[in-house]
Amino acid sequence: MVVTRYTELSHQLGVTPSAGLETLRRFGLNTEASIQFINDYIRLAAQYPNVRQINLHFAPKRWHDDAQTVGRDGKYDLFIHSVREIAAFCERNDLELVLENNNSYWTDDIKDAPHEEVDWSQRNENFGMAPEDWHQAAIDVDRHNVALCLDSSHVVTYAHRFPEDQREERVLAFLSRPDLIRHVHWNDNYLYDYRGRKDSHAALDHGTLPTEMHRRIKYLDATLLMEHFHGVDILEGELAFIDSL
Numbered sequence: 401m402v403v404t405r406y407t408e409l410s411h412q413l414g415v416t417p418s419a420g421l422e423t424l425r426r427f428g429l430n431t432e433a434s435i436q437f438i439n440d441y442i443r444l445a446a447q448y449p450n451v452r453q454i455n456l457h458f459a460p461k462r463w464h465d466d467a468q469t470v471g472r473d474g475k476y477d478l479f480i481h482s483v484r485e486i487a488a489f490c491e492r493n494d495l496e497l498v499l500e501n502n503n504s505y506w507t508d509d510i511k512d513a514p515h516e517e518v519d520w521s522q523r524n525e526n527f528g529m530a531p532e533d534w535h536q537a538a539i540d541v542d543r544h545n546v547a548l549c550l551d552s553s554h555v556v557t558y559a560h561r562f563p564e565d566q567r568e569e570r571v572l573a574f575l576s577r578p579d580l581i582r583h584v585h586w587n588d589n590y591l592y593d594y595r596g597r598k599d600s601h602a603a604l605d606h607g608t609l610p611t612e613m614h615r616r617i618k619y620l621d622a623t624l625l626m627e628h629f630h631g632v633d634i635l636e637g638e639l640a641f642i643d644s645l
Contacts (some may be wrong), residue, residue, distance in 0.1 A: 439489045446493040453496045453623065455549050456486065458528040458537070465524065473523040479527055480540050487543040496522055498583045499541075500549035501534050501574065504557040506597035515561055529558055531573040538580045547582035550574055550626075552609060552617065555590035556596040560584055567591050568610050575616045584617055585627040601628040605641040615645040 445451050458477045458637065464472050483499065488499045504525065510518050530533040538548050555574050559567040570593065575581070588595035588607030600607065604614060604626065617624065 409410065422614060429538075431478065431482065435441065435485050437484060439471075442486070442489060442493065442495065442630070447494060451495070453498055454486075454490055455498050455500055455583065456483070457500050458502050458526040459533075461525055461527045463519075463524050464522075474527060476527060483537075483541050483546065484543060487541065487546045487582040491543075491545050494546060496582060497527065497543075497546045498547050498549035499534075499537060500551055501528055501531075501554050501558075503554045503599050504529065504561060504597075506557065506560070508634070511597055512594065515563070518561070520561060531555075531570070532574065534574065534575045535580055548580045549583040550581050550622075551585040551587070553585070553587035553599050553601050555592055556609065557599060559591060560594075560597050564592055565581070570618075571609065571613055575613065575620075578616070578620055580624045581620055584620060584622050584624045586617055587625050587627050588614075603628065603630045604638040605635045606634075611645070614641075618645045 420447070443453055445454065457475050459482075460475045461476075462472070463474075482496070487497045501575045504520075504526075505523065510523075528537050532550065538546060554569075555571045556567075559570040562570055586604065587600070588602040588604050588609050589600045590602070591606075591610075596607070606610075626635075626638065
């Protein structure tokens with residue numbers, strides 16, 4: 401498991417200017433200028449000799465907050481184009497770009513609602529939410545230095561959209577293309593109770609992700625980051641759990 405080989409990049413692309421990003425709103429950047437803004441950040445990160453990966457979250461597919469007056473619906477083709485542009489810049493700096501799956505946002509108005517009563521076609525969400533769409537984005541970008549970052553806590557927030565008897569299949573589906581995954585934010589979460597609607601970052605083997613998912617993560621050809629710290633005693637238990645897989 402390696403902690404120092406990547407840097408997080410939370411800026412998002414794929415929607416029109418002023419699309420929910422405070423930084424981009426503040427500077428009024430258009431799409432090409434937004435790409436340049438992110439590339440400037442990457443240029444600074446590339447000065448650190450141990451940085452080998454840049455982590456990019458998926459762009460908003462739909463963001464219909466009242467304050468979001470423009471750029472409310474993302475354009476997938478623009479997202480793919482933008483990732484390719486950033487990937488080309490990363491390649492010139494000998495960096496790999498990994499695309500991280502996002503949370504499903506169980507906001508206060510739906511956090512206790514039965515899953516079947518939530519119409520996700522009307523909710524704010526990002527591209528690449530379903531495992532099939534997440535995989536397809538990397539395929540569509542089609543660049544040798546672009547891969548995926550799996551967040552195993554985020555996948556649970558997505559799986560809560562489905563009946564309990566379908567949730568294990570949904571989370572394991574994220575691992576159906578291990579060849580595409582090059583980085584992992586390794587957390588546990590709660591697959592069968594409402595705590596899992598939050599990005600819990602639970603300690604490994606303290607939530608209810610299937611043990612098989614943890615086993616598959618362990619053996620991925622990827623950098624693995626335990627994205628939490630709950631104390632030395634718990635960490636030692638987590639390491640023992642990993643050894644047992």
